[in-house]
Amino acid sequence: MRIFISSDHAGFELKKHLVERLSLAGHDVKDLGPKSFDPEDDYPDMIALVAREISHNPSGAKGIVIGGSGQGEAIAANKFYGVRAAVYYGGNMDIVRLSREHNDANVLSLGARFLSPTEALAAVTVWLATPFSGEERHQRRVQKLFNLGK
DSSP states (O other): OEEEEEEOGGGHHHHHHHHHHHHHTTOEEEEOSOSSOOTTOOHHHHHHHHHHHHHHSTTTOEEEEEESSSHHHHHHHTTSTTOOEEEEOSSOTHHHHHHHHTTOOOEEEEETTTOOHHHHHHHHHHHHHOOOOOOHHHHHHHHHHHHTTO
């Protein structure tokens, strides 16, 4: 699976870990940056790189964005047409599964300050392995998302 990934400074180390682990698992991982740690970077700039890729092909790839809490990163990603970003920063893993089954989330936003590398990899693994249910009610709701704000 093709996966686009980016982070801000708070998620930089976790991003490096996930890029390595996901690549070893056989995924086509595109690290969109940052390439080096910059404590002054701004998450909207980095997250836009992934969101733009997913917006151009919302069902052909997945995106992972990482910041301190994951909240601002999801907000930034969700500004792009066709992007459905869900946040995970620990706790019950059902939220990760349901974001795929019910919402067909195509971007996962991770809170690096709340997750260990092991927890983050487990969440990403579940998220990538969980298909959209395709149930009519969920298809209808996801389709309505495309028309909001027009």
